[in-house]
Amino acid sequence: MDMAVLREIIEKFDSSKKWVILCHENPDGDTMGCGLALYSLGKRLDKDVRVMGRDPIPERYWFLPYYRDFECCTEILEEDIRNALLICVDTSTAARSMPGLKEVLSIADSINIDHHGDNHLYCKLNLVDPEASASAELITELLIEGGWGIEEREAICLYTGLSTDNGNFRFGTTTARSHLCAAKLLEAGVKPAVIDEYVNENMTPSILKLWGLAFTRTEMFSNGRGALFWLKKEDFEEAGADSSAVDGVVNMLLRITGVKVALFMTGVNGENKVSIRTKAPFVARDIASVFAGGGHIQAAGAKIEGNFQEALESVKAEAEKYIENRTAALK
Numbered sequence: 001m002d003m004a005v006l007r008e009i010i011e012k013f014d015s016s017k018k019w020v021i022l023c024h025e026n027p028d029g030d031t032m033g034c035g036l037a038l039y040s041l042g043k044r045l046d047k048d049v050r051v052m053g054r055d056p057i058p059e060r061y062w063f064l065p066y067y068r069d070f071e072c073c074t075e076i077l078e079e080d081i082r083n084a085l086l087i088c089v090d091t092s093t094a095a096r097s098m099p100g101l102k103e104v105l106s107i108a109d110s111i112n113i114d115h116h117g118d119n120h121l122y123c124k125l126n127l128v129d130p131e132a133s134a135s136a137e138l139i140t141e142l143l144i145e146g147g148w149g150i151e152e153r154e155a156i157c158l159y160t161g162l163s164t165d166n167g168n169f170r171f172g173t174t175t176a177r178s179h180l181c182a183a184k185l186l187e188a189g190v191k192p193a194v195i196d197e198y199v200n201e202n203m204t205p206s207i208l209k210l211w212g213l214a215f216t217r218t219e220m221f222s223n224g225r226g227a228l229f230w231l232k233k234e235d236f237e238e239a240g241a242d243s244s245a246v247d248g249v250v251n252m253l254l255r256i257t258g259v260k261v262a263l264f265m266t267g268v269n270g271e272n273k274v275s276i277r278t279k280a281p282f283v284a285r286d287i288a289s290v291f292a293g294g295g296h297i298q299a300a301g302a303k304i305e306g307n308f309q310e311a312l313e314s315v316k317a318e319a320e321k322y323i324e325n326r327t328a329a330l331k
């Protein structure tokens with residue numbers, strides 16, 4: 001953590017009267033938790049504050065304090081950011097944020113708070129710490145360092161971000177720092193079981209069956225070191241669910257003994273998306289980057305143009321190639 005940048009951010013937070021907080025596309029628990037926690041801080045510091053993103057908040061996060069104030073907008077305009085401090089949370093590139101952001105970045109004062117190692121450092125101030133297991137970890141430290149403390153509603157948001165990005169504290173990214181951060185949030189009033197119930201125990205029978213459908217399509221490759229499954233548009237339609245209903249399902253493939261690389265392809269809204277998860281020393285981001293995607297070392301994703309079946313075949317082929325080359329390099 002760059003303490004000099006952290007202190008500059010604290011000064012900017014204090015001196016700016018107007019904040020515009022931006023969450024990333026297809027929002028997850030971390031970007032929502034960070035966005036709404038900062039929104040709450042802005043409210044209690046009496047700022048003129050807004051929190052925005054291009055996609056709606058998935059239903060499972062509708063328990064988060066202030067979620068109704070989240071503005072789902074197709075574009076960010078010059079008038080939105082005039083005299084404002086722009087704060088991007090958990091977003092590695094301007095392209096993953098709001099459409100129009102690239103155009104307004106040059107005229108706005110901007111802050112980027114993130115933990116993706118492949119962050120493009122597109123803001124004026126960039127607090128990017130890949131050692132942090134969640135951006136929520138950075139926001140927690142920021143609230144403490146700024147002397148603002150953590151109110152219960154902020155702790156609920158931040159714990160949601162922290163626990164979802166850490167897979168309930170069982171991923172390789174989880175550190176002593178993640179647990180120290182969790183301890184601070186529990187001290188501020190968070191009840192982990194309550195949050196877990198909202199986030200993970202809210203399935204409908206049809207969503208459970210959708211997970212099951214993906215499981216039945218499990219296909220192994222690369223001599224058992226790779227595994228994949230997929231869900232098409234029709235599968236989501238039949239289940240009456242959107243892609244947020246299958247967040248985290250890709251991790252189930254890593255539960256198969258011997259699997260190092262897991263792929264999950266979905267076709268929704270005319271877009272093929274692949275989620276990639278790996279076990280060290282295999283790097284998910286290296287496969288995602290072939291398709292102009294990105295993310296974390298062990299969790300990454302990409303969008304792939306064209307026909308679903310062809311996209312699936314090309315991702316699988318790249319993964320096979322990657323596993324072979326990486327295995328050879330390790331010998």
Ligand SMILES: [Mn+2]
Nearest residue numbers: 030090135165
């Ligand atoms: Mn994150």
